[in-house]
Amino acid sequence: MTRPSAPVPKTATEPQSSASASASASASASASASATPLLEVRDIRKTYHLPRGQTLKAVDGVSLSVMPGEVLGLVGESGSGKSTLGRCLLRLTDVSSGQIVFEGQDITHLGERAMRPLRQRMQMVFQDSYASLNPRRRIGDLLAEPLRVHPGPDGRKRSHAAITARLHELMELVSLPLSALERYAHEFSGGQRQRINIARALALSPRLIVADEPVSALDVSVQAQIVNLFTDLQTRLGLTYVFVAHDLAVVRQISTRVAVMYLGVVVELGETDAVLHHPAHPYTAALTAAVPRPEVGAPRAAPLGGDIPSPIARPAGCRFHTRCPAAQERCKVEDPALRPVSQGHFVACHFPLTDD
Amino acid sequence: MPAEAPPAPAAPLLVVRDLCVRVPSRGRMIPLVDRVSFTLGEQDILGLVGESGSGKSVTAMALMGLIDSPGVQITGSALFRGQELVGLPQKQLRRLRGREIAMIFQDPMTAFTPVYTIGWQIDEQIRAHERLSRKQARNRTVDLLAAMGVPDPAQTANRYPHQLSGGLRQRAMIAMALSCNPALLIADEPTTALDVTVQAQILELIRSLRSTYGSSVLLITHDMGVVAETCDTTLVLYSGRVAETGPTDALFAHPGHPYTAALLASIPPLEGPRPERLPAIAGAPPAPLERPEGCAFAPRCSYVHAPCLHAPPPPLVPTGRYASAPRRAEADTQAVPLPAPDNTPRPGNLSHGSPAVQARSEPASLRAAQFAACVLPAEGTPLPPRLKDTAPGPGTPDAIGHAPPPRPPSPSSTIGEPHL
Numbered sequence: 001m002t003r004p005s006a007p008v009p010k011t012a013t014e015p016q017s018s019a020s021a022s023a024s025a026s027a028s029a030s031a032s033a034s035a036t037p038l039l040e041v042r043d044i045r046k047t048y049h050l051p052r053g054q055t056l057k058a059v060d061g062v063s064l065s066v067m068p069g070e071v072l073g074l075v076g077e078s079g080s081g082k083s084t085l086g087r088c089l090l091r092l093t094d095v096s097s098g099q100i101v102f103e104g105q106d107i108t109h110l111g112e113r114a115m116r117p118l119r120q121r122m123q124m125v126f127q128d129s130y131a132s133l134n135p136r137r138r139i140g141d142l143l144a145e146p147l148r149v150h151p152g153p154d155g156r157k158r159s160h161a162a163i164t165a166r167l168h169e170l171m172e173l174v175s176l177p178l179s180a181l182e183r184y185a186h187e188f189s190g191g192q193r194q195r196i197n198i199a200r201a202l203a204l205s206p207r208l209i210v211a212d213e214p215v216s217a218l219d220v221s222v223q224a225q226i227v228n229l230f231t232d233l234q235t236r237l238g239l240t241y242v243f244v245a246h247d248l249a250v251v252r253q254i255s256t257r258v259a260v261m262y263l264g265v266v267v268e269l270g271e272t273d274a275v276l277h278h279p280a281h282p283y284t285a286a287l288t289a290a291v292p293r294p295e296v297g298a299p300r301a302a303p304l305g306g307d308i309p310s311p312i313a314r315p316a317g318c319r320f321h322t323r324c325p326a327a328q329e330r331c332k333v334e335d336p337a338l339r340p341v342s343q344g345h346f347v348a349c350h351f352p353l354t355d356d
Numbered sequence: 357m358p359a360e361a362p363p364a365p366a367a368p369l370l371v372v373r374d375l376c377v378r379v380p381s382r383g384r385m386i387p388l389v390d391r392v393s394f395t396l397g398e399q400d401i402l403g404l405v406g407e408s409g410s411g412k413s414v415t416a417m418a419l420m421g422l423i424d425s426p427g428v429q430i431t432g433s434a435l436f437r438g439q440e441l442v443g444l445p446q447k448q449l450r451r452l453r454g455r456e457i458a459m460i461f462q463d464p465m466t467a468f469t470p471v472y473t474i475g476w477q478i479d480e481q482i483r484a485h486e487r488l489s490r491k492q493a494r495n496r497t498v499d500l501l502a503a504m505g506v507p508d509p510a511q512t513a514n515r516y517p518h519q520l521s522g523g524l525r526q527r528a529m530i531a532m533a534l535s536c537n538p539a540l541l542i543a544d545e546p547t548t549a550l551d552v553t554v555q556a557q558i559l560e561l562i563r564s565l566r567s568t569y570g571s572s573v574l575l576i577t578h579d580m581g582v583v584a585e586t587c588d589t590t591l592v593l594y595s596g597r598v599a600e601t602g603p604t605d606a607l608f609a610h611p612g613h614p615y616t617a618a619l620l621a622s623i624p625p626l627e628g629p630r631p632e633r634l635p636a637i638a639g640a641p642p643a644p645l646e647r648p649e650g651c652a653f654a655p656r657c658s659y660v661h662a663p664c665l666h667a668p669p670p671p672l673v674p675t676g677r678y679a680s681a682p683r684r685a686e687a688d689t690q691a692v693p694l695p696a697p698d699n700t701p702r703p704g705n706l707s708h709g710s711p712a713v714q715a716r717s718e719p720a721s722l723r724a725a726q727f728a729a730c731v732l733p734a735e736g737t738p739l740p741p742r743l744k745d746t747a748p749g750p751g752t753p754d755a756i757g758h759a760p761p762p763r764p765p766s767p768s769s770t771i772g773e774p775h776l
Contacts, residue, residue, distance in 0.1 A: 221637040221641070231632075246552070287553060291552055296609070303557045304553040
């Protein structure tokens with residue numbers, strides 16, 4: 001039996017200081033909001049071919065950019081393609097067409113070997129905190145693996161002491177006791193397991209984290225803790241998030257900008273409160289109205305009828321016209337393109353809503 | 357008979373008293389549900405809220421007689437129209453289940469059999485309880501599906517569960533539950549697996565059931581928003597015990613238990629200013645084996661002090677805006693400065709005989725209907741009302757000056773969870 005973490009080594013402070021220095025450097029870089037996006041996707045599509053010649057267009061032409069230091073919230077109902085898009089951004093799923101540019105480099109067709117050094121700078125946190133952790137390995141072992149696989153900042157293999165020091169630093173970042181490193185995944189509650197997943201994503205000091213529904217499996221009282229942890233880590237380490245979630249209130253809490261997806265496309269994109277409080281797309285309006293407020297007697301709009309159509313047989317014209325309360329003839333034939341309604345606020349609708 | 361008009365609100369539909377469900381573990385009996393009591397009136401909607409492990413589903417399963425693990429001990433009383441459900445033989449329970457009490461589950465995919473059409477499954481339930489021909493049963497099935505808002509009900513009845521969307525499956529599930537016109541519908545997280553737009557449709561459907569079918573609903577959920585929109589009365593469970601109970605409007609306006617207050621405060625707001633950080637509750641609910649001696653919420657509570665830790669957990673005491681009823685007896689109802697006007701019926705609230713509604717039209721002094729299992733109200737230092745517009749929720753210790761010594765203001769939300 002080999003135990004990955006020995007007693008606390010004396011050298012623990014040194015790599016810690018260098019790590020925090022690099023963290024603050026990237027934080028200041030994000031503060032000066034450079035004009036070059038950290039991640040940019042242009043017209044990406046992901047098509048799955050099904051039996052009997054059917055095709056499922058999970059992502060059907062999405063273009064967006066993620067600026068360093070911002071949090072982009074991806075919202076939409078199940079089947080809207082938000083998770084597929086999240087996976088495509090990190091090339092965990094290969095796109096069918098389009099272009100993905102990370103830190104100025106086109107990574108769309110990079111091979112696995114060429115991708116590997118880049119993987120250090122982009123990480124993912126998944127919804128199911130239990131399924132993401134190998135139940136037969138200790139947490140310390142799980143967290144050490146990326147540190148063993150990837151070389152250190154000096155290009156050489158990390159030493160055992162450096163790895164241990166980094167593990168301790170990670171536990172401190174996610175507020176777990178050091179004893180957690182010796183335990184197994186099943187010994188933790190859901191919130192703690194999600195902390196471990198976040199720690200693993202942070203292990204290699206990434207710049208970008210794609211979090212796919214990271215809090216939706218958690219209880220309300222624990223959910224707030226993890227949302228706060230995401231916020232704290234972002235300010236502390238200057239991280240950039242793509243935050244995929246269906247809970248609008250959580251997305252609002254954490255996001256700088258929000259992209260609303262419906263059947264594989266972005267139908268509205270803009271600053272969080274501009275989109276959620278002054279929605280221009282009828283779908284966004286219906287989505288925000290449908291969220292039950294924890295207030296008795298809160299005004300209630302008539303719910304949107306029907307279900308999200310199957311992505312296999314998506315409606316012609318505007319994808320939303322089958323459920324849209326304001327659909328007109330034009331919507332049934334012409335697919336609206338994403339266009340600006342105001343500074344930084346885009347909508348894909350022929351008849352966008354206005355405030356008055 | 358459920359079809360007849362309820363004669364008077366005098367006899368509530370379901371009276372649960374001191375319901376306990378204990379399971380054997382390591383030579384001890386561990387209570388999963390610990391002395392839960394509530395009353396559900398005719399055509400009432402009662403919300404059972406709590407986090408996972410709080411015992412809300414176990415309570416429902418116990419009422420339905422669906423718990424039969426070896427060694428489980430169910431005690432207490434649950435009177436359904438005067439009939440004791442606890443300890444009722446399976447044979448008699450089978451006559452009640454489906455006909456008088458029906459249940460819908462979170463995941464309609466696993467609740468239906470995948471190998472039969474949904475129409476077949478609904479027909480079967482109707483024919484199990486009533487002497488009807490196949491054709492009559494199918495006609496009722498199609499009518500029910502239509503009433504639940506299923507498009508093209510005759511065709512849909514011939515479909516298999518996997519051919520339907522989640523929202524349609526849940527509608528079919530509700531149609532099946534209502535097929536014998538039950539007096540009580542137990543809905544266990546009926547909308548948790550659904551998208552918000554579909555959730556809104558299903559909640560509207562559930563709200564309409566009492567006027568169209570005269571059903572009472574026991575709604576189990578973890579979502580405070582769903583409760584606020586749907587339920588007349590709310591029961592908050594924490595770690596197997598009732599933390600607080602009361603009329604939904606009173607409970608949301610003036611939570612009496614710190615857990616209720618903190619839970620409400622930790623929900624990120626969709627409107628208004630965005631807080632820098634959410635007022636989260638530190639730690640996680642205790643596992644039944646590790647439940648503390650006194651108040652189960654004490655290790656996570658901002659108001660914890662010595663009496664909270666003593667052995668018998670605090671009993672339910674009157675709380676909320678009507679807690680100090682004697683002093684306010686002479687005061688007029690209008691003097692109570694609260695946003696919710698008392699005599700305004702809530703939209704969709706058509707039941708006149710329900711105790712909850714009746715309670716609302718009585719004078720304030722008679723309405724000490726809100727109870728919290730907390731020492732604060734008894735000590736004369738209840739929580740401040742939860743007001744919509746004050747930015748930091750009432751869960752924050754600095755919100756009141758006269759509170760017992762609050763816990764040191766730890767960076768609560770980032771601290772490790774205690775029972776590690």
